[in-house]
Amino acid sequence: PLTTTGELVTRARAARTAVAAFNIITLEHVEAVVTGAEAARVPVVLQVSENAVKFRGGRLLPLARAAAAAAEHSAVPVALHLDHVQDDALLHQAADAGFSSVMYDASRLPYDENLAATRAAVDRAHAQGLWIEAELGEIGGKGAHAPGARTDPAEAWAFVADSGVDALAVAVGSVHAMTTRTATLDHALLGRLAAALDIPLVLHGSSGVPDDELTAAVTGGITKVNIGTALNQAMTAAIRDHLTAHPEAVDSRTYLSAAREAMARTVERLARLLSPS
Ligand code: G3H
Numbered sequence: 001p002l003t004t005t006g007e008l009v010t011r012a013r014a015a016r017t018a019v020a021a022f023n024i025i026t027l028e029h030v031e032a033v034v035t036g037a038e039a040a041r042v043p044v045v046l047q048v049s050e051n052a053v054k055f056r057g058g059r060l061l062p063l064a065r066a067a068a069a070a071a072e073h074s075a076v077p078v079a080l081h082l083d084h085v086q087d088d089a090l091l092h093q094a095a096d097a098g099f100s101s102v103m104y105d106a107s108r109l110p111y112d113e114n115l116a117a118t119r120a121a122v123d124r125a126h127a128q129g130l131w132i133e134a135e136l137g138e139i140g141g142k143g144a145h146a147p148g149a150r151t152d153p154a155e156a157w158a159f160v161a162d163s164g165v166d167a168l169a170v171a172v173g174s175v176h177a178m179t180t181r182t183a184t185l186d187h188a189l190l191g192r193l194a195a196a197l198d199i200p201l202v203l204h205g206s207s208g209v210p211d212d213e214l215t216a217a218v219t220g221g222i223t224k225v226n227i228g229t230a231l232n233q234a235m236t237a238a239i240r241d242h243l244t245a246h247p248e249a250v251d252s253r254t255y256l257s258a259a260r261e262a263m264a265r266t267v268e269r270l271a272r273l274l275s276p277s
């Protein structure tokens with residue numbers, strides 16, 4: 001069934017586990033995430049990034065409708081989240097398109113501007129009943145960004161108090177779009193952030209974080225784990241392997257099936273790791 005991100009995060013926090021949130025780009029991603037979550041018997045978040053909306057010609061609804069339909073028919077609870085939103089017009093569409101939560105990303109801005117923009121986004125989101133996550137520090141790796149500044153606990157405390165966000169994405173050593181699982185997290189910093197903040201913390205760029213570091217992060221206070229690149233790696237490798245083995249292939253269903261199965265296996269494994277039942 002379709003549920004809300006707030007509900008899943010609250011439950012995970014109480015159980016000291018984390019919710020895996022997977023970025024979806026194609027219908028195969030949507031189906032694979034739900035299939036993988038059902039196999040693991042673990043609730044998940046389907047998240048659509050602003051970049052994915054751009055890839056779909058600026059249209060949110062086709063992917064949102066597919067995700068909502070998949071969630072409604074799922075055997076496990078599934079929530080819809082709009083990820084890395086910078087465009088106010090997109091934020092405005094979220095609730096009507098079936099999303100229960102958004103991540104508003106003004107992390108590229110200096111502190112004061114990030115706070116002002118985030119506070120305005122929080123007001124708009126809460127007026128529509130949306131749960132909202134923001135980012136402080138720079139997780140980096142989003143296009144032009146280099147791995148950036150870590151999140152400072154005292155600054156984070158003030159940012160959360162002044163902005164009213166429901167959750168905070170923290171920069172503790174992960175980097176977006178890594179294709180090797182070689183990130184090392186600053187667990188001491190994460191511990192200080194978890195002690196300072198009374199809201200759920202979110203790890204971005206989780207594809208580059210090894211299993212043991214992920215489980216340590218969950219133990220250390222991470223409640224939502226965002227995963228994107230790992231699915232693209234699984235998808236692309238499966239398609240490449242299939243087309244290499246079958247250079248005469250024509251029917252797109254053959255290689256898309258392989259891609260979907262590979263992504264579902266990745267989802268199942270990570271969902272189990274983050275939320276052992
Ligand atoms: O918001 C999305 C995530 O941070 C995904 O990062 O593609 O490096 O796993 P990733």
Ligand code: ZN
Nearest residue numbers: 176204205226
């Ligand atoms: Zn991210």
